[in-house]
């Protein structure tokens with residue numbers, strides 16, 4: 171998602187998947203645990219549920235980043251994935267392919283495909299789970315706000331709580347992480363998608379307009395979150411709106427771009 175890649179530590183988990191190097195910083199697990207500690211049937215913390223939640227968050231965010239990484243590979247760009255406290259990053263080996271130029275400068279259509287592939291992969295995972303449960307004789311707890319979009323409450327319960335909660339967490343993490351990332355706010359995927367769409371339509375004027383969209387959307391989501399006591403989301407969006415405003419000022423102050 172955003173900010174710079176964290177420094178490697180001795181506690182990093184490192185492996186390859188589909189030929190892509192993956193590094194998981196220890197902060198990833200801590201933040202996942204903080205976000206999910208009360209996501210249990212009773213609202214009371216529980217070690218088993220927490221482990222299930224952390225595994226689901228890990229799989230879901232990894233699928234998101236693999237979407238970006240595989241789309242990059244499609245365009246001949248190799249990359250590596252880092253999972254850290256703000257979610258995930260897919261870092262292109264840019265010097266080999268971009269000649270040091272900044273990402274997004276040369277081909278908005280390619281950048282659009284690469285950026286959209288992350289949330290798309292995650293939503294595809296959610297859809298696959300939803301369809302499998304829908305076609306099965308089993309049911310899952312309702313996903314908040316999406317009871318009507320994902321009607322999975324019919325049927326008998328799974329025999330195992332671990333299966334029920336594992337699938338539910340995977341669905342929850344995938345839907346909400348993808349939707350959060352699709353907000354048209356920099357530096358989320360949605361902000362980049364809007365920039366590339368506007369650049370395709372409007373040329374370089376699109377960059378300035380995408381910053382305006384980002385500032386307004388960030389402000390609106392912050393306001394909405396604060397009125398719903400979602401302080402963490404509200405603060406994050408307020409900071410991103412301010413940062414878009416500053417970038418806009420710096421951008422319009424320069425003529426050479």
Ligand SMILES: [Zn+2]
Pocket residue numbers: 171234238285288289351359
């Ligand atoms: Zn992404």
